[in-house]
Amino acid sequence: MSHSENVLVTSNDHFEVVEKTTIIDDSWPTHDQAVEDQTLDHFITREGKTFAGTHIIADFWGASRLDDLQLMEQALREGVEKAKATLLHIHLHHFTPNGGISGVAVLAESHISVHSWPERNYAAFDVFMCGDSQPELAIEVLKQAFTPTDVKVDNLLRGEVKIDD
Template sequence: MLRDGVRCAGAHIIVDVYGGERLDDLAHIEETLKECVEVAGATLLHVHLHHFDENGGVSGVAVLAESHISIHSWPEHRYAALDIFMCGETEPQACIEVLRKAFSPSHIAVSEFLRGRGL
């Protein structure tokens, strides 16, 4: 993958969602992950989500041919942590707007790391 003129294995985007809504809604989270996959131009292989009874949080992953998107949510704190890692001809940054629309956060923090720099 070539990203910003740098050859790398893939782009790894770390997303922190603050003040988010619907972070305990399993069906909504699954649809959001699927929409992220679609807008990024990735290939979905499988989605596995687990809903915790204690706090209503959700942990899970969308496994992609190009890697993965994972989520861990703490609805009682209106917070979610997501990892978006993709290689190939994908646009992982496109997922950010999908997450904004889906969870209506007060703030999103995004960090991007190029994995396997210089391959």
């Protein structure tokens, strides 16, 4: 088991970037998990449809603490865990002066991204997961963390195979 983390902070009068790269070796698949993970890469069939995965597009309005980098990281990690996905890499940027956060969690099953505008109390999330993960559970974790008053959600089936394929 190993774990490495790099933090790089760069700033000038008008711009600051916090680069935080965490490589979570200990969450990488073991031999058995790797076999299981490979099946996640395969298309699944459900209710007569064959597709790669589910892509949830979620707009949060009236949300709080969208400038809180620590909460964002925590919520993304917890969302990945609740959805039963596998975190490979997480990367967040913290912008000044508005405190907005842009970043992504790359998963064995695809990704979660976030872009927040704290001054608008608005955040754009997308949660894309393949196989048997449950992306809707990640959305629930994000709702609990940022308490939006209004949420707009689109559920997209990605990679849906046409019947004549």
